[in-house]
Amino acid sequence: MQQLTQNVRLFGNGYFNYYLAGDEEAALIECGTSAGAHIFAGQWEAFKDKPDVKYIVILHSHFDHVCGLPILKKLFPSALVVASSGARKILSKEKAMASAFNSDHAVSESYLKAGFIDRLPEIPESGPIAVDVVVGEGDRLLLGDNLKLDILDAPGHSACSVAVFLESDGVLLASDAAGYQSAPGEISPVFFQNYDFYMATLKRFQNLPLKVLGMAHGDIIQGEAVRQYLRQTTKAAEEAFAWIKEDLHAGVDEEQISQKVFKRYFKGGLSYYPADIMYSTMKLLVTNVKAKL
Numbered sequence: 046m047q048q049l050t051q052n053v054r055l056f057g058n059g060y061f062n063y064y065l066a067g068d069e070e071a072a073l074i075e076c077g078t079s080a081g082a083h084i085f086a087g088q089w090e091a092f093k094d095k096p097d098v099k100y101i102v103i104l105h106s107h108f109d110h111v112c113g114l115p116i117l118k119k120l121f122p123s124a125l126v127v128a129s130s131g132a133r134k135i136l137s138k139e140k141a142m143a144s145a146f147n148s149d150h151a152v153s154e155s156y157l158k159a160g161f162i163d164r165l166p167e168i169p170e171s172g173p174i175a176v177d178v179v180v181g182e183g184d185r186l187l188l189g190d191n192l193k194l195d196i197l198d199a200p201g202h203s204a205c206s207v208a209v210f211l212e213s214d215g216v217l218l219a220s221d222a223a224g225y226q227s228a229p230g231e232i233s234p235v236f237f238q239n240y241d242f243y244m245a246t247l248k249r250f251q252n253l254p255l256k257v258l259g260m261a262h263g264d265i266i267q268g269e270a271v272r273q274y275l276r277q278t279t280k281a282a283e284e285a286f287a288w289i290k291e292d293l294h295a296g297v298d299e300e301q302i303s304q305k306v307f308k309r310y311f312k313g314g315l316s317y318y319p320a321d322i323m324y325s326t327m328k329l330l331v332t333n334v335k336a337k338l
């Protein structure tokens with residue numbers, strides 16, 4: 046556990062981050078995978094001064110951000126599950142969630158193989174996930190006497206993405222909406238929904254008074270590095286857009302471009318994910334550049 050600011054603490058293994066906002070009443074932000082939630086559960090057990098977790102907040106519906114929910118719900122049975130309306134729709138689907146938990150299982154096996162966990166996590170139930178509170182732009186979760194968590198719509202990575210902004214602490218929890226930092230200084234652009242929306246979201250983040258940028262994966266960005274990171278991630282997306290566009294104009298086969306995208310951006314913690322799923326996801330970068338030509 047790491048205390049990030051007065052009201053925000055960090056848990057997780059770095060490949061997947063969990064954020065706890067609040068001292069007495071709290072919200073757990075991000076759900077991760079079963080393997081990630083299993084690691085979180087161990088950390089939680091050792092954590093003293095446990096607050097009353099009122100909310101579990103899902104920031105978008107991709108499998109590595111939702112499949113930890115059943116384990117988290119077992120830890121916090123009375124917590125309300127919070128997500129966007131887009132996420133709620135996807136999480137209610139039998140077929141989508143069956144495939145999500147398949148990918149989740151593959152991550153558990155990779156984590157076991159890598160020694161991040163010593164046994165496969167026990168999943169209380171896998172299937173559709175019920176959302177109790179639907180949130181979107183302008184909504185606010187209140188904790189304790191005066192802690193406010195503002196919800197911002199953050200499209201571009203996925204249509205169902207939201208971010209949490211704690212103005213009191215200058216903290217933005219952005220999930221995957223601000224890119225994927227695979228190594229220090231190396232950012233994979235992840236405009237899987239729409240390039241323009243992704244860039245608009247980044248621009249909006251640049252105008253917020255931020256001291257801490259907490260994403261779902263990788264290091265926490267703090268202080269002056271926040272501005273720098275947001276510039277770098279914008280540049281990474283612009284560069285990806287430019288070279289994919291160039292290849293498309295030059296008539297390079299789309300499958301070949303997708304392979305190139307995959308090779309270049311499938312790195313770091315992503316390598317614990319099922320390669321076939323990630324390949325079809327990475328292909329969306331090519332689709333989304335093509336949509337703008």
Ligand SMILES: [Fe+2]
Nearest residue numbers: 105107202221
């Ligand atoms: Fe994602």
